[in-house]
Amino acid sequence: MQLLHFGYHQAMSCLFPVIIFATLAISKWVEIPFLARYDFILLVLLLVQVAMVKSGLESIDELKVICMFHLIGLAMELYKVHMGSWSYPEFAYSKIGGVPLYSGFMYASVASFMCQVWRRLKMDLTGWPHPFLAITLGAAIYFNFFTHHFIVDFRWWLTAAVFIVFLRTKIYYTVRNTTYTMPLTIAFLLVGFFVWLAENIATFLDAWNYPNQQDVWRMVGLGKLSSWFLLAIISVIIVAQLKVIKAKQTKKHT
Template identity: 75%
Template sequence: MKPVVQLLYFGYHQAMSCIFPVAIFGTLALTRIWEVPFLHRYDAILLILLAVQYLMYSSGLETWDEIKVICLFHVIGLALELYKVHMGSWSYPEPGVSKLFGVPLYSGFMYASVASFMCQVWRRLRMDMTGWPGGMASFALGGAIYFNFFTHHFIPDFRWWLTALVFVVFRKTWIIYRVRATTYRMPLSVAFVIVGFFIWAAENIATFLGAWTYPDQREAWRMVGVSKISSWFLLVIISVIIVAQLKHVKAARRAEPG
């Protein structure tokens, strides 16, 4: 009976951590079915997501520190979107007032939703890590991963080298999480793969709902290639590195005397 109870508690906290991603999918689905009066779809999505974010903060579902992390990811994601759309990797074909160089501003929220999940689940499951490689190594790897998303268009793609390096750098890192009074742990690299898979599944839903369009989806929707899991795997690493480092810094400040 206890394993069932533990699973239910774990599932509940996972579901609560997914409120913002679910809000995004719900908004995409609703605006696909019903046209919002007097607004382009992309503009309506942006306004709805801003309202959701405000409600989550005002209700206490998200803290001010978590909002700051989410805003950071919004900027990081938007910068990547601007570049990728410019390079023709994907497109946003619908009109909108809130589009910047062909990219709707709501698109940054899709990256921010990953940060929202990470912050929420970290707090709800009272997570910690052992064997963290430190700020220098983790940020250098995260920076290399992020810039590879840009540079692979004109120099060789180092994705698989970086993936191998992830397993080397984080080989001793374990996630510690707690469900009620029981403590569990998991290798961090395994968690990267699991979250990357679920984001890839979410990406298929998002493209089906018209969040964005890949070149091979312009005539008709088709499933996003499985190889994209590796991209999300690497993107999740960036989010974990930033969130974990901020948590470590905050914990260290609380531990300081005075």
């Protein structure tokens, strides 16, 4: 029963990512009249986002976090496509600098999952590092995605820093009436692994293509796990810091 309850809330937390994959699949195999594929995906995801807020599946505060992730992800997409890391080969009216606007929703879907699972499993953290350390590390990880094209790639140094900074941090989550705990770094690894699986599905559905996937689809290399591990850290840092700020504001008003 515990496992079923846990699985249900994980599945509900993945609703937005699942809709993204379904839209990618449908638009790949079914021709959409009057709309370019990327434009169709953008329209569907905008409507879904509105529906989730209107239905109460997502709160206004969660929508703000998702929009933040959308902008952060879109900035990275514009840079990475410009540098030739990957491409979006299909035509669309909603493309800027070779990047379709729907691409930001793929980053936003990670934020949607984080916010949903945090609320549904009543998650909490202990041993959270000083905000200066957490925010500085998160910023360094994010900017390393940009700077490694010109200078040394610091990802392995940053990964080591993650294990040091979050050594004492644990995440608590509640399934029915039982509370469980795990080291936060394990949670980072799990999220990174599942995002890597999602990336393989997305590239198979031509959401985007890496240079070695232009002619035929190939599995995304395991080396990408480190990138998604670091992306998961950025996601958790942003969500956790916003939760801490929100909790302090609520406590102040009460």
